[in-house]
Amino acid sequence: xxxxxxxxxxxxxxxxxxxxxxxxxxxxxxxxxxxxxxxxxxxxxxxxxxxxxxxxxxxxxxxxxxxxxxxxxxxxxxxxxxxxxxxxxxxxxxxxxxxxxxxxxxxxxxxxxxxxxxxxxxxxxxxxxxxxxxxxxxxxxxxxxxxxxxxxxxxxxxxxxxxxxxxxxxxxxxxxxxxxxxxxxxxxxxx
Amino acid sequence: xxxxxxxxxxxxxxxxxxxxxxxxxxxxxxxxxxxxxxxxxxxxxxxxxxxxxxxxxxxxxxxxxxxxxxxxxxxxxxxxxxxxxxxxxxxxxxxxxxxxxxxxxxxxxxxxxxxxxxxxxxxxxxxxxxxxxxxxxxxxxxxxxxxxxxxxxxxxxxxxxxxxxxxxxxxxxxxxxxxxxxxxxxxxxxxxxxxxxxxxxxxxxxxxxxxxxxxxxxxxxxxxxxxxxxxxxxxxxxxxxxxxxxxxxxxxxxxxxxxxxxxxxxxxxxxxxxxxxxxxxxxxxxxxxxxx
Amino acid sequence: xxxxxxxxxxxxxxxxxxxxxxxxxxxxxxxxxxxxxxxxxxxxxxxxxxxxxxxxxxxxxxxxxxxxxxxxxxxxxxxxxxxxxxxxxxxxxxxxxxxxxxxxxxxxxxxxxxxxxxxxxxxxxxxxxxxxxxxxxxxxxxxxxxxxxxxxxxxxxxxxxxxxxxxxxxxxxxxxxxxxxxxxxxxxxxx
Numbered sequence: 001x002x003x004x005x006x007x008x009x010x011x012x013x014x015x016x017x018x019x020x021x022x023x024x025x026x027x028x029x030x031x032x033x034x035x036x037x038x039x040x041x042x043x044x045x046x047x048x049x050x051x052x053x054x055x056x057x058x059x060x061x062x063x064x065x066x067x068x069x070x071x072x073x074x075x076x077x078x079x080x081x082x083x084x085x086x087x088x089x090x091x092x093x094x095x096x097x098x099x100x101x102x103x104x105x106x107x108x109x110x111x112x113x114x115x116x117x118x119x120x121x122x123x124x125x126x127x128x129x130x131x132x133x134x135x136x137x138x139x140x141x142x143x144x145x146x147x148x149x150x151x152x153x154x155x156x157x158x159x160x161x162x163x164x165x166x167x168x169x170x171x172x173x174x175x176x177x178x179x180x181x182x183x184x185x186x187x188x189x190x191x
Numbered sequence: 192x193x194x195x196x197x198x199x200x201x202x203x204x205x206x207x208x209x210x211x212x213x214x215x216x217x218x219x220x221x222x223x224x225x226x227x228x229x230x231x232x233x234x235x236x237x238x239x240x241x242x243x244x245x246x247x248x249x250x251x252x253x254x255x256x257x258x259x260x261x262x263x264x265x266x267x268x269x270x271x272x273x274x275x276x277x278x279x280x281x282x283x284x285x286x287x288x289x290x291x292x293x294x295x296x297x298x299x300x301x302x303x304x305x306x307x308x309x310x311x312x313x314x315x316x317x318x319x320x321x322x323x324x325x326x327x328x329x330x331x332x333x334x335x336x337x338x339x340x341x342x343x344x345x346x347x348x349x350x351x352x353x354x355x356x357x358x359x360x361x362x363x364x365x366x367x368x369x370x371x372x373x374x375x376x377x378x379x380x381x382x383x384x385x386x387x388x389x390x391x392x393x394x395x396x397x398x399x400x401x402x403x404x405x406x407x408x409x410x411x412x413x414x415x416x417x418x419x420x421x422x423x424x425x426x427x428x429x430x431x432x433x434x435x436x437x438x439x440x441x442x443x444x445x446x447x448x449x450x451x452x453x454x455x456x457x458x459x460x461x462x463x464x465x466x467x468x469x470x471x472x473x474x475x476x477x478x479x480x481x482x483x
Numbered sequence: 484x485x486x487x488x489x490x491x492x493x494x495x496x497x498x499x500x501x502x503x504x505x506x507x508x509x510x511x512x513x514x515x516x517x518x519x520x521x522x523x524x525x526x527x528x529x530x531x532x533x534x535x536x537x538x539x540x541x542x543x544x545x546x547x548x549x550x551x552x553x554x555x556x557x558x559x560x561x562x563x564x565x566x567x568x569x570x571x572x573x574x575x576x577x578x579x580x581x582x583x584x585x586x587x588x589x590x591x592x593x594x595x596x597x598x599x600x601x602x603x604x605x606x607x608x609x610x611x612x613x614x615x616x617x618x619x620x621x622x623x624x625x626x627x628x629x630x631x632x633x634x635x636x637x638x639x640x641x642x643x644x645x646x647x648x649x650x651x652x653x654x655x656x657x658x659x660x661x662x663x664x665x666x667x668x669x670x671x672x673x674x
Contacts, residue, residue: 031526117610129336133355139373158457170371
């Protein structure tokens with residue numbers, strides 16, 4: 001408060017006048033109806049306003065779907081089996097996004113296809129490298145499962161959603177990168 | 192009959208020879224593209240001030256031949272393996288290229304080492320290690336399990352690093368750096384970054400990074416521990432959050448539990464005018480934030 | 484960040500405090516009616532804050548909407564460490580700041596020039612309705628940074644530290660902006 005004393009009388013009068021300004025102002029119209037209309041279920045994205053939004057989530061929120069956690073665990077244990085088994089890689093558990101969310105059929109399809117391709121490509125790589133890929137993919141998938149479980153208990157948690165999106169993207173990138181790199185390896189059939 | 196016997200002997204000898212010397216050279220464009228492919232062994236590339244590509248080294252046992260094609264703007268250096276090869280024994284390639292060349296190297300288990308190349312680089316090795324310098328143009332490095340090492344030399348560049356389990360070592364870079372790893376650890380030391388993004392699933396990150404004005408640093412991990420030492424003046428908005436991990440902050444404000452009912456710890460504050468942005472998020476990994 | 488002052492400048496006068504925790508709890512559990520109760524309590528204060536900080540009725544209405552919609556979404560994370568009003572004020576300030584950042588990236592048709600003389604600033608400062616109008620208008624013409632600080636500190640009574648914290652600037656910056664605001668207002672309000 002001490003710096004406020006330096007300027008002249010006029011400016012001190014200014015502060016006093018400012019403090020006298022009403023701290024409450026009634027809006028010209030009732031804003032509640034519009035606000036109420038935008039209050040969806042907590043955790044669901046509210047209807048967009050005309051104002052620019054910060055970042056639109058590319059996630060489609062589907063109706064609540066049961067999370068079959070058991071399936072996820074079973075599939076994960078297959079993936080963790082040491083090479084050369086690739087059954088786990090071929091059929092990753094369906095991409096879940098917490099109860100109630102759905103990443104979309106297209107994502108699932110691409111993911112399944114890439115996993116299949118990968119299983120074939122890994123055969124062209126030395127077994128220890130193939131094992132590295134499988135182990136690391138298993139870690140990503142374990143992370144995905146963990147986040148999904150956390151999201152079940154805390155749906156709408158933005159941090160969890162962000163991390164989950166990132167994990168799915170990472171999985172896709174690993175699948176496609178390794179596919180590409182392994183595909184470039186000259187195999188016995190190549191001249 | 193004798194001649195045929197001699198020819199056969201010679202043919203057999205070609206494959207039996209342990210290492211065959213490589214010696215190729217061609218005149219090329221000073222800023223052309225050089226493409227190298229070698230499955231196993233080593234690839235060493237050095238920039239030089241001649242407008243020529245020169246290839247030396249030793250062809251490994253089991254490799255059939257070196258394919259060398261130079262048409263002025265594009266040079267191909269490729270180690271070819273025959274159908275029946277057992278691929279035992281790697282090939283060591285030593286290549287000199289014009290300093291301004293664009294370089295693309297593809298390897299499986301071969302290690303790659305590049306120095307003195309100023310054009311854009313795209314280096315890829317599945318399990319070999321990659322070492323190179325950034326000298327003004329984009330650098331893109333990808334490995335599955337190979338380690339990566341990159342050192343900058345003063346100019347801002349765009350760096351893109353992707354690995355599954357390789358460890359990443361980055362020094363003296365400026366400009367924009369993107370790193371993605373699944374389990375590989377990342378160690379970074381760079382003063383003047385405009386944009387740093389490190390994403391890892393379970394690797395640990397140790398970054399000593401300084402930002403330019405309005406720069407941004409983003410680090411994200413699932414289980415990896417993230418440590419950021421900010422070098423130089425700090426003028427940024429901080430947005431730090433972890434679900435189950437811990438946050439240690441040497442800048443002042445204490446992290447807060449988001450709620451007593453749910454896990455989650457956040458730390459949001461501003462230093463200076465808040466021109467830059469630091470964003471660190473983990474699921475379970477610990478976060479440590481320190482200043483100079 | 485900011486230490487919470489003993490007297491919460493955000494609490495509307497004359498409102499019984501004991502019912503508020505109940506409203507908050509019920510709203511956090513999903514009761515839109517309870518949330519409307521909270522809304523009615525705070526809409527005039529939030530609107531006043533937004534109106535003065537944005538200088539425009541339309542924008543103020545948008546900000547009020549955005550503030551309460553976000554408050555609804557984050558209500559289950561409100562811990563009660565600071566007052567509810569202060570919590571709402573912080574959300575509102577963030578919304579205003581986002582809007583200002585968004586606006587600053589788009590060229591304005593009529594650039595605001597704070598050296599232009601104010602056509603309303605003729606009468607010397609006296610504590611009457613006319614002078615209050617003049618002050619409000621003069622405040623609305625301040626540049627963003629100065630106006631933000633003046634509104635939060637001088638009008639709504641937040642301390643330098645609290646103001647700086649809410650705006651995400653250093654306390655020194657905050658004080659400098661306040662000096663600037665007062666100088667500009669002083670110039671504008673004199674004949």
